[in-house]
Amino acid sequence: MSEREHKTVVIVGGGQAGLSVSYYLSGEGIDHVVLERHKKFHSWRENRWDTFCLVTPNWQCRLPDFPYQGQDPNGFMVKDEITDYLDAFADTFNPPLVEDCSVTKIVRLEDGTYLVDSSKGNYHADQVVIATGGYDNPIVPPYAADLDPAIKQMHSVDYRRPDQMPAGKTLIVGTGQSGVQLMEDMHLEGRAVALAVGPAPRSPRDYRGRDATDWLYEMGHYHMTIDRHPDPVHAMTKTNHYMTGRDGGHEIDLRKFARDGVGLFGSVAGMSGQTIQFLPDLEENLDDADASYVGICAAIDGYIAKNNIDAPVAQPFEKVWRPKAEVTEINAADEGITSILWAIGFRADYSWIDVDVFDAHGRPKYTRGVCDVPGFYFIGxxxxxxWGSGRFLGIDEDSRYLAQAIVQHAKMPVLEAS
Structure with a gap:
């Protein structure tokens, strides 16, 4: 043990989640270190496209004792503004941060403490916080390897601007927030683009005089905890509603883009050579997305009526386009498709954690980030x-709660592990 530096707490991950915990531990005088495999806030700085901006309004940016203080609380910060905000937060205290430091293994000892191995030294810790997020491994389906190599493939994590893609049409796979925004990014540049539409829901942006997220916040929607959610499994597994903060913020109606020349297909089912296959679910997915949209509008309408709020009358909902037929197979060359942009998400990688904190599917088990294994935590x-956990809106509350749990654990005597 003499070759290891002892810390009361080791935090793995130097993004907003890890540094928010560090902020509160610093205030409590808890000895700790933050290990970050790149530079702080790496994902915001390096893994976003050039026109990236927030989807939620700036007022939702509430880092610990450091809320958004700019001139546009109802606007949407672009990438450089986001990193400036994060850097300014880090400058409010002196986090004990070690950058370019990859954690390679964490093991729990019989006495309930932890060994943490890293590329810049090894630690012995009383407690450990995992703040690495869930975006380790970009998801690309196995059948992508069967596609003709002449068709360029890229994951959204590597996309920066339209001119990275070759001349011709790009097929974007995935209609979460990233997929639809990348589609719009290319469409606005005049690039030929098609979209494989999955089952992601969509949301209104401005509705009855206010941003829909403002209404939902006021209605208490974002204060609902997962233990009180009527369908927690669905909440934790569903894709985020798509809309955008670009150019002041607006909703994204895929039917309008189809009307304006964007090709829409159903979910991708397979690929081989120049052949791309789709499920016959385009209209179903569009209808389901609209049902989500209409449901949010109806909930806001009900809140307005119940509270006698004076708000502008909404325009009637209209479906401006419908597919004429379900296309289940295309030849990429015939369609002019020369590239595929994958936007179907990421998988977390916890293979370096040798602690019994995962379920049978490899997902971490916790209550509000506190694991049953004493002294082990997740955040972000x-x-x-x-809903705000993992986002700027909820990180202050989550990190404060976790810091309090850490302080309480630090006051307990070390017991032999069962």
Whole structure:
């Protein structure tokens, strides 16, 4: 043990989640270190496209004791503004941060403490916080390897601007927030683009005089905790509603893009050579997305009526386009498709954690980030406690709660592990 530096707490991950915990531990005088495999806030700086901006309004940016203080609380910060905000937060205290440091293994000892191995030294810790997020491994399906190599493939994590893609049409796979925004990014540049539409829901942007997220916040939607959610499994597994903050923010109606020349297909079912196969679910997915949209509008309407709020009358909902037929197979060359842009998400990688904190599917087990294994924690994941967990809106509450749990654990005597 003499070759290891002892820390009361080791935090793995130097993004907003890890540094928010560090902020509160610093205030409590808890000895700790933050190990970051790249530079702090790496994902915001390096893994976003050039026109990236927030989807939620700036007022939702609420880092610990450091809320958004700019001139546009109802606007949407672009990438450089986001990193400036994060850097300014880090400058408010002196986090004990070690950058370019990859953690390679964490093991729990019989006395309930932890060994943490890293590329810049090894530690002995009383407690460990995992703040690495869930975006380790970009998802690309196995059948992508069967596609003709002449068709360029790229994952959204590597996309920066339209001119990275070859001349011709790009097929974007995935209609979560990233997929639809990348589609719009290319469409606005006049590039030929098609979209494989999955089952992601969509949301209104401005509705009855306010941003829909403002209404939902006021209605208490974002305060609902996962233990009170009527369908927690669905909440934790569903894709985020798509819309955008670009150019002041607006909703994204895929039917309008189809009307304007964007090709829409159903979910991708397979690929081989120049052949791309789709499920016959395009209209179903569009209808389901609209049902989500209409449901949000109806909930806001009900809130307005119940509270006698004076708000503008909404325009009637209209489906401006429908597919004439379900296309289940195309030849990429015939369609002019020369590239595929994958936007179907990421998988977390916890293979370096040798601690019994995972379920049978490899997902971490916790309550509000606190694991049953004493002294082990997660933060920065979706629905850790509320919808805002993992986002700027909820990170202050989550990190403060975790810091309090850490302080309480630090006051307990070390017991032999069972």
């Amino acid at each position: 994941l979706g629905w850790l406690n509320t």
